[in-house]
Amino acid sequence: MEQQKRYGHFDDNNREYVITDPQTPWPWINYLGNEDFFSLISNTAGGYSFYKDAKFRRITRYRYNNVPMDNGGRYFYIKDGDTVWNPGWKPCKTPLDFYECRHGMSYTRVTGRKNGVEASVLFFVPLKKWAEVQKLTLKNESNEVKNLKLFSFEEWCLWNAATDMENFQRNFSTGEVEIEGSTIYHKTEYRERRNHYAFYHVNTEIQGFDTDRETFVGLYNEFADPQVVMEGRPRNSHAHGWSPIASHYIEVTLKPGESKDFVFLLGYIENEQDKKFSAPQVINKDKAHALIAELDTTAKVDKAFAELCEYWDALLNIYKVRTGNDKLDRMVNIWNQYQCMVTFNFSRSASFFESGVGRGMGFRDSNQDLVGFVHQIPPRARQRIIDIASTQFPDGGCYHQYQPLTKRGNNDIGGGFNDDPCWLIFGTVAYIKETGDFSILDEMVPFDNQPGSEVTLFEHLKISMDHVIKNLGPHMLPLIGRADWNDCLNLNCFSWDPNESFQTTENVSEGTKAESLMIAGLFVVTGKDYVALCNKIEELKNGKIENFNSSTLKSFNFSAEAERMQKAVDAMIEAVKKHGWDGEWYLRAYDFYGNKIGSNECEEAKIFIESQGWCTMAEIGAEDGMVAKSLDSCKKYLECEHGMVLNNPAFTKYIYEYGEISSYPEGYKENAGIFCHNNPWVIIGECIAGRGNDAWSHYAKILPSYVEEKYQTLHKVEPYVNCQMVAGKDAFKPGEGKNSWLTGTAAWMWYTVSEFILGIKPDYDGIRIDPCLPETAGDYTVNRKFRDAEYEITIHPNGQQKGVKSVTLDGQKIDGTVIPYSAGKHTVEVVM
Ligand code: BGC
Ligand code: NOJ
Numbered sequence: 001m002e003q004q005k006r007y008g009h010f011d012d013n014n015r016e017y018v019i020t021d022p023q024t025p026w027p028w029i030n031y032l033g034n035e036d037f038f039s040l041i042s043n044t045a046g047g048y049s050f051y052k053d054a055k056f057r058r059i060t061r062y063r064y065n066n067v068p069m070d071n072g073g074r075y076f077y078i079k080d081g082d083t084v085w086n087p088g089w090k091p092c093k094t095p096l097d098f099y100e101c102r103h104g105m106s107y108t109r110v111t112g113r114k115n116g117v118e119a120s121v122l123f124f125v126p127l128k129k130w131a132e133v134q135k136l137t138l139k140n141e142s143n144e145v146k147n148l149k150l151f152s153f154e155e156w157c158l159w160n161a162a163t164d165m166e167n168f169q170r171n172f173s174t175g176e177v178e179i180e181g182s183t184i185y186h187k188t189e190y191r192e193r194r195n196h197y198a199f200y201h202v203n204t205e206i207q208g209f210d211t212d213r214e215t216f217v218g219l220y221n222e223f224a225d226p227q228v229v230m231e232g233r234p235r236n237s238h239a240h241g242w243s244p245i246a247s248h249y250i251e252v253t254l255k256p257g258e259s260k261d262f263v264f265l266l267g268y269i270e271n272e273q274d275k276k277f278s279a280p281q282v283i284n285k286d287k288a289h290a291l292i293a294e295l296d297t298t299a300k301v302d303k304a305f306a307e308l309c310e311y312w313d314a315l316l317n318i319y320k321v322r323t324g325n326d327k328l329d330r331m332v333n334i335w336n337q338y339q340c341m342v343t344f345n346f347s348r349s350a351s352f353f354e355s356g357v358g359r360g361m362g363f364r365d366s367n368q369d370l371v372g373f374v375h376q377i378p379p380r381a382r383q384r385i386i387d388i389a390s391t392q393f394p395d396g397g398c399y400h401q402y403q404p405l406t407k408r409g410n411n412d413i414g415g416g417f418n419d420d421p422c423w424l425i426f427g428t429v430a431y432i433k434e435t436g437d438f439s440i441l442d443e444m445v446p447f448d449n450q451p452g453s454e455v456t457l458f459e460h461l462k463i464s465m466d467h468v469i470k471n472l473g474p475h476m477l478p479l480i481g482r483a484d485w486n487d488c489l490n491l492n493c494f495s496w497d498p499n500e501s502f503q504t505t506e507n508v509s510e511g512t513k514a515e516s517l518m519i520a521g522l523f524v525v526t527g528k529d530y531v532a533l534c535n536k537i538e539e540l541k542n543g544k545i546e547n548f549n550s551s552t553l554k555s556f557n558f559s560a561e562a563e564r565m566q567k568a569v570d571a572m573i574e575a576v577k578k579h580g581w582d583g584e585w586y587l588r589a590y591d592f593y594g595n596k597i598g599s600n601e602c603e604e605a606k607i608f609i610e611s612q613g614w615c616t617m618a619e620i621g622a623e624d625g626m627v628a629k630s631l632d633s634c635k636k637y638l639e640c641e642h643g644m645v646l647n648n649p650a651f652t653k654y655i656y657e658y659g660e661i662s663s664y665p666e667g668y669k670e671n672a673g674i675f676c677h678n679n680p681w682v683i684i685g686e687c688i689a690g691r692g693n694d695a696w697s698h699y700a701k702i703l704p705s706y707v708e709e710k711y712q713t714l715h716k717v718e719p720y721v722n723c724q725m726v727a728g729k730d731a732f733k734p735g736e737g738k739n740s741w742l743t744g745t746a747a748w749m750w751y752t753v754s755e756f757i758l759g760i761k762p763d764y765d766g767i768r769i770d771p772c773l774p775e776t777a778g779d780y781t782v783n784r785k786f787r788d789a790e791y792e793i794t795i796h797p798n799g800q801q802k803g804v805k806s807v808t809l810d811g812q813k814i815d816g817t818v819i820p821y822s823a824g825k826h827t828v829e830v831v832m
Pocket of ligand 2: 348362364365485486487488670
């Protein structure tokens with residue numbers, strides 16, 4: 001095989017990915033920030049920042065799909081004699097003597113060297129701070145004195161990222177800044193309804209500045225050769241309208257061997273209504289001064305950075321595996337968990353594929369993401385569940401998305417995705433199993449955020465289940481609505497108008513027979529969980545924990561409810577067996593007219609992955625061999641070199657009755673792409689069936705560290721995280737990755753490996769041990785913090801794929817495979 005070019009490598013000790021060539025096949029990005037203030041940063045320091053919401057509070061401007069790609073960001077220009085260069089190579093692209101970008105856990109360090117000067121910038125957002133720190137260290141490694149001219153650069157966004165890119169007749173007249181010492185303030189629209197402003201500060205005296213973009217760049221110049229920088233002379237421009245920016249100018253003299261730090265701070269401030277101004281037209285800067293004072297020295301910044309590193313140490317110490325296989329360990333211990341945290345924070349809103357203006361938080365997405373981070377930050381998972389449930393409607397349906405800033409459902413997309421309600425069970429059960437906190441069920445949660453409409457969270461779960469039962473079709477299978485998990489299976493859409501959204505259009509839905517086998521499987525899986533939850537509550541009510549506070553739950557008959565739902569689950573299983581089996585695999589759906597989708601009878605797309613995943617996870621018809629046959633069919637028809645495709649064969653033409661799925665060219669996205677998100681469903685199906693070799697081989701195919709070397713060029717996107725889609729076997733270029741970072745794949749890969757492959761499953765009463773491994777697996781150890789306990793669990797697979805023979809807890813053999821929870825440190829030995 002031809003030697004592939006390499007752009008970087010993992011550094012496991014530092015938990016970093018080290019990029020050694022700035023010209024990666026696509027921008028390889030990282031995320032900064034953990035709570036309110038966030039930034040995206042590429043390996044050449046491109047990207048932008050926002051507060052909470054990438055649409056409504058965009059702090060710096062970014063032009064998506066630009067030419068060249070990824071232009072715009074936080075740039076430092078260093079003028080050394082006639083040479084102008086940037087530490088991250090871009091935008092000047094002056095060849096560097098050395099370049100390195102280290103993406104770490106919520107920080108990025110970019111280092112460049114040129115003509116005896118090293119410039120290294122550490123970017124991070126300190127915990128609990130509304131600011132991005134950029135600590136620049138300049139070092140003279142030459143034998144002569146260096147007189148450098150340093151220019152910083154940020155371009156302000158006029159807050160609303162959508163209108164910022166479209167309403168120029170207004171925008172070019174609204175921009176306003178203030179300059180005070182070494183701080184440039186951005187206060188557009190502050191004079192009217194905004195109570196927030198941003199600033200860009202540096203902790204040293206400056207010798208000049210610029211705040212007007214055209215003055216700084218020059219109308220006929222570019223980021224690569226801004227006229228101010230090229231001439232080495234700031235203009236002290238003051239922006240009025242047009243496009244405000246922030247650039248500091250600093251003259252730096254460095255003796256041989258000398259190094260200097262500069263702390264740049266990009267901050268965001270909100271003021272109370274009556275404290276907005278300190279004088280007419282002058283913004284109140286008290287909070288900005290205070291924030292600057294907290295981060296204005298190298299020592300303070302280093303301390304904040306150490307705190308951030310400790311925060312990540314703690315998060316990544318909760319689940320740690322040692323298998324001796326570096327490729328697996330680094331994904332489990334570092335990158336998969338990191339990606340889960342990023343998806344928790346960003347849902348599907350802002351990446352280099354999601355522009356931040358399109359989508360907020362998804363109802364289904366955020367519930368699924370939860371299994372990826374609930375072990376790390378249970379209180380925030382709890383809040384997330386309440387926020388999500390608050391966007392539900394009284395009939396159990398729900399808004400498909402909500403905005404993080406307002407936490408309100410998005411009206412433009414609305415509801416009608418009939419899988420959505422089930423995911424609330426999925427997320428909530430994961431939370432309770434991890435924490436043992438049943439009290440969340442007792443929380444009062446509104447419908448559609450309407451005060452006065454509150455019922456307990458448990459009742460939200462109940463109506464979620466009922467929503468499925470009340471929306472069954474002619475085969476007693478769930479009606480699909482606008483779509484199920486597959487947003488592109490739009491069976492009531494019937495659109496010939498390219499201006500109609502596939503997602504929100506239901507041109508004909510009256511009398512629909514469109515049913516989903518994916519929802520059927522999902523309903524059985526979450527229904528069983530719901531039944532188990534009800535039974536568990538009943539058990540606890542009878543003694544072990546204090547009863548619920550709310551009167552509805554106090555008097556509620558949970559065992560009758562468990563029985564009721566078990567019947568519905570059994571009925572669904574029967575319906576699938578009767579109407580959902582195609583002979584070799586599960587059908588995917590019935591269309592509007594009641595015709596089969598995903599059947600051998602179909603011309604194209606004879607088999608789909610989603611129903612195989614969910615119905616095998618639900619073990620529907622296992623006793624009749626359906627599960628095994630379905631899993632075999634996935635291998636036979638869906639699997640290819642790069643993973644399993646979503647459907648096979650791909651659609652080759654648009655089908656009016658099916659909607660968006662058939663709109664994509666063959667092999668891409670929902671039309672026979674490898675939608676990484678649902679590969680784990682089949683892998684879990686394999687694990688439940690005990691087929692460890694198969695589970696592992698599917699898993700390794702989409703594990704970033706396994707494809708890292710082979711695909712640095714083919715795969716294109718970041719080798720340290722999963723992407724949503726890899727082009728399938730029918731695509732023009734199979735193996736090409738797209739939509740990196742923000743994908744349910746992260747949480748599902750984590751759930752798969754942590755609970756089903758390595759087999760450490762949180763449960764109500766403790767930790768259930770149930771690994772499913774390839775025969776080649778050796779002994780391994782998992783350190784797992786769980787509530788107030790810490791377990792060191794060593795598994796001896798003995799060549800077995802599945803089946804635990806014995807579990808020894810602190811030297812004592814226990815019955816069964818659940819380690820009963822008790823606080824403190826424990827050692828567990830597991831023999832398979
Ligand atoms: C994409 C889906 C996505 C949907 C939601 C579609 O175009 O193919 O993956 O979930 O849009 O906006
Ligand atoms: C991406 C969406 O975020 C997710 O909700 C959906 O399930 C998949 N695409 C599949 O269409």
